[in-house]
Amino acid sequence: MEYAVETFSLTKIFSDWWGRRKIYAVDDLNLKINSNEVFGLLGPNGSGKTTTIKMLLGLLHPTKGKSLCLGADATDPKISARIGFLPEESYLYRYLNARETLDFYGRLFRLERRVRKTRIEALLDMVGLKAVANRPVGTFSKGMARRIGLAQALINDPDLLILDEPTTGLDPIGTRQIKDLIIKLAQRGKTVLLCSHLLADVEDVCDRIAILYGGKIQAKGRVAELLQQTNKRQITTDAISDEAIEKITQIVHRENADCQVTSPMEKLETFFINTVATAQQHSKQTSGAVSTTKIGDFLAADTIAENILDKLVSTPPAQQRLAEPPKTEPIKTTGTPDRDADKQLLSELTEPAKSPQNIEADGAIGTNQVETDVPHPKDQVKEDVLEQLRDRPKPQNAQPVQNDDTEAGESGDA
Amino acid sequence: MRSIWAVAANTIRQAVRMKVALIFVLLLLILLPTMALNATGDNTLKGRLQTFVSYGLSLTSLLLCLLTLIVAVYTITSDIERRQIYTVITKPIRRWQFLLGKLLGVLSLSLALLVIFAGLIYTIVIYAPHYLNPTPIELIEADNEFYTARKALSPPEPDVSKEVAEARERLVKSGDIGQIYAGMSSREIDQQLTNLRKVARRTADVGHQLLWEFENVRPRDPNGSLFIQCKFYVSVTPPDSEVYSQWLFGDYRAYKYATPAGGRLLPIRRKDPIKTIREIEVPAKLVADDGYFAVAFLNDPLNDTPIIFQDDIKLLYKADTFTANFIRATLIILCRLVFLACLGIFTGTFLSFPVAILFCIVIFFTATVSGFVIESFDYLSSETTIAVYSYTIKLLVGLLPQFDKHSPLNYLVPAELLSWSVVGRVVLYIVCIKSLLLLILGLIVFSFRELARIIV
Known part of the structure; x- marks a missing residue:
């Protein structure tokens, strides 16, 4: 099996001015990232994450060893055409506006003018910067620059996406969207290498992780395997009666085990997103200009963008993906307001698991509640989506039908 | 090729939007017409035209040379220093394509500005008789001695080596070199004798x-x-x-x-x-x-x-015709710009902006006076010093193009024909050899250097 990224004894030693070897930034690193995997490279500051990425991309020369991306050298144009890269900060040309920036990168990928135009608009929509697309990116805040950086990395619909600290400078909503995006890309068969020290991000989206310290891998494996406490079990239920709890406690005691009953805390992230979504709902008219308030539309637009990208890729893999839309659908349909929370929970539990750790992760964040708690903004979102779908020629036929058909969210963020 | 153009277009945008070019353009737009109105020379039409062309063209050349240098150095070094190169060079573009794109961008900009300002000077010169109201005599004089391209023939240098040899022999025979030649090296005496004999002829x-x-x-x-x-x-x-x-x-x-x-x-x-x-x-x-x-x-x-x-x-x-001569003179300036663009790109690949720009400007001014520098070595007195200099500094200066040797003004002001063969030679030496060499060096350095800053 071909790995998406493979390194062989990759070593980088920084020497001082006299050529004396000073720092082992990366030390004998052997990394194998499977295709169609979200891989998290974790580590504290200065642990060699960024250096590794730069060596993968040919920005730094390894002192020893070598690395392969998609089976070859990443500096080969044939390979780099299939890679998307977001550096640790969005280094943009300050004098270009958002649209020109994306156009420039699109040209570097030798995309046709028509393709470029469609993708740029879709991406701008997706990152919520359409309203400020004609402003020089030099005037952008860090978060906005980050969004453009992300759009830039996606313009070629990459097979391998390398993200270095993608969520720095982003607000929680933006962070959440990037995470959703990563998961979606993985579902479409892409490989993502995520490099971060923000553990929550990594935990939510990664299939496998490696923890780097001092340029060496200290631990690696599946997130589920590394984190699962096999000596404990957790049961989450709806708000059931005290009697029922009593009964369950008795059953547990019969097993000679200890049992604690609490109401689960909502995650701060979830709470934050809900609060903003509500506020946004109230000030819909005035908020059109500011990018962050367009976030509501973003997720939906995001999917459209994806589908457009899909169609644009007129290669055989596109046909394979025809089977996938039901998988990507849930992100939109989770907004369906009329279904009640019980059903969602149920469906979540019964969802055919992609991999065991996904359930673990989903359960941990409880993202289903996010959608169900505030149905109205999502409703609005859905209508926007439909409108946009009508405007777009290609996905027109397929999408609305799927919207109606799918049952309430298979999983919140799967 | 398309990605080269993308980089080139981006470079032009950069120069235009960062207002680097704007300042130079404004300066020229203000100064050229002002000069046209104020140039007096010897108060005849010809004199005024000569003064205007002389100052106007040298100012345009100087400013465009500086602009080309600054843009070329800046566009490379800022991409590396501001790290925009991270996202560019990881796209499907080879490093040489990136560098060529940059060069192409810088050159297109310089060429466009050169065409604009040379055109402006040309227009002012051609329309000068209409607004200066010259006398008919002045007009004829200007027609004959300015609005034309005249071939200049000089008689061959007289061969005086025989006379010089005789004169030296006489000096040696007399056993007394006399007061004039006291304290001179034999080389200098020869030089002196040759000059004297030539003047005598x-x-x-x-x-x-x-x-x-x-x-x-x-x-x-x-x-x-x-x-x-x-x-x-x-x-x-x-x-x-x-x-x-x-x-x-x-x-x-x-x-x-x-x-x-x-x-x-x-x-x-x-x-x-x-x-x-x-x-x-x-x-x-x-x-x-x-x-x-x-x-x-x-x-x-x-x-x-x-x-x-x-x-x-x-x-x-x-x-x-004057027009043809003027176009060829503009081509010579373009050769300078090509060289300077290559120089800027080359230094930008391994030096930071301030260092590179300083280096380039030193080179530029040395090239501007290199003919003078090289000539001045011929007047050195001590023979050992000559040997030392001719194998070190003279050699180095010889590597630079000699901007002053084929200055277009030397031809336009006296209305002398600037022949295609001269232009061809300039193109060959400055563009095909020296610029290309710099560009290749730059490509090599850029292909092998690490583009990322070292962060641990």
């Missing part, structure tokens, strides 16, 4: 004659004019600072070889001020069919002094 005593013969004289218009340019020096200044002269122009072979060549000869008598450049106009019909033309000068017996043609005479005739 160009000196006419009262009643004596000098003869210059030219081959291959082909005026563009056989019914036009020839111009003999000369400057009279005297050993005793006449009271009115003017000298009489008798000239014969045309096919002198009839006299010289006593053959009936059927040629025509035109005698002219003149009185001219000394120590100023004079031009004598004669009909081009005097040129023999085989391109032979002779000038004979007789020191008029009315004079009381030998007359010395220290700078020798020049034969000028219209060989091309």
Whole structure:
């Protein structure tokens, strides 16, 4: 099996001015990232994450060893055409506006003018910067620059996406969207290498992780395997009666085990997103200009963008993906307001698991509640989506039908 | 190729939007018309035009050279320092393509500005007679001596080596080199003797004659004019600072070889001020069919002094139009810009902006005076110093292009023909050899260097 990224004894030693070897930034690193995997490279500051990425991309020369991306050298144009890269900060040309920036990168990928135009608009929509697309990116805040950086990395619909600290400078909503995006890309068969020290991000989206310290891998494996406490079990239920709890406690005691009953805390992230979504709902008219308030539309637009990208890729893999839309659908349909929370929970539990750790992760964040708690903004979102779908020629036929058909969210963020 | 263009277009945008170019453009837009109005020269139309072209074109050239350097260095170093290169070079573009794109962008910008400003100067020059209201005489003078491209023929350097050798032998035999040559190296004495003998050949005593013969004289218009340019020096200044002269122009072979060549000869008598450049106009019909033309000068017996043609005479005739000459002059400036763009790109690949720009400007100014620098080595006295210098600094300076050697002003101001062969030579040396070398060096450095800053 071909790995998406493979390194062989990759070593980088920084020497001082006299050529004396000073720092082992990366030390004998052997990394194998499977295709169609979200891989998290974790580590504290200065642990060699960024250096590794730069060596993968040919920005730094390894002192020893070598690395392969998609089976070859990443500096080969044939390979780099299939890679998307977001550096640790969005280094943009300050004098270009958002649209020109994306156009420039699109040209570097030798995309046709028509393709470029469609993708740029879709991406701008997706990152919520359409309203400020004609402003020089030099005037952008860090978060906005980050969004453009992300759009830039996606313009070629990459097979391998390398993200270095993608969520720095982003607000929680933006962070959440990037995470959703990563998961979606993985579902479409892409490989993502995520490099971060923000553990929550990594935990939510990664299939496998490696923890780097001092340029060496200290631990690696599946997130589920590394984190699962096999000596404990957790049961989450709806708000059931005290009697029922009593009964369950008795059953547990019969097993000679200890049992604690609490109401689960909502995650701060979830709470934050809900609060903003509500506020946004109230000030819909005035908020059109500011990018962050367009976030509501973003997720939906995001999917459209994806589908457009899909169609644009007129290669055989596109046909394979025809089977996938039901998988990507849930992100939109989770907004369906009329279904009640019980059903969602149920469906979540019964969802055919992609991999065991996904359930673990989903359960941990409880993202289903996010959608169900505030149905109205999502409703609005859905209508926007439909409108946009009508405007777009290609996905027109397929999408609305799927919207109606799918049952309430298979999983919140799967 | 498309990605090269993408980088090039981005570079142009950068230069335009970062307002680097804007300042230079504004300066030129203000200064050129101001100059056109204020240039006076010697108050004739020709003088004003010469002054304007001289200052206007050298200012345009200087500013565009600086602009090209700054943009070339800035565009590379800022991409590396601001790290935009991370996202660019990881796209499907080879490093050499990136560098070529940058070069192409810088050059397109410089070329566009050069065309605009050369065009502006040209327009001002061509329309000058309309708003300056010159007298008809001034207009004719300007037509003959400015709005044209005249080929300048100089008589061959006289061969005086034999006389010099004799003179030296006499010195050696006498065993006393005398006061003049005391303390000089033998090389310097030779130089001195050669100069003296050459001047002697160009000196006419009262009643004596000098003869210059030219081959291959082909005026563009056989019914036009020839111009003999000369400057009279005297050993005793006449009271009115003017000298009489008798000239014969045309096919002198009839006299010289006593053959009936059927040629025509035109005698002219003149009185001219000394120590100023004079031009004598004669009909081009005097040129023999085989391109032979002779000038004979007789020191008029009315004079009381030998007359010395220290700078020798020049034969000028219209060989091309002013427009063609102006275009070729612009091409020479373009060659400079190409070299400087390559220099900027090359230094930008491994130096930071301030260091690179300083280095480039030093190189630029050295190249501007390199002809002078190289010549000055010939006047060094000590022979060991000469040896040391000619193998070190002279060699280094020789590597640089010599901007002053083929300055377009040397041709446009005296309306001399700037021939395609000269342009071709400049293109060959400056663009094809020196610029290309720099570019290749830059490509090599850029291909192998690490582009990311080291962060641990």
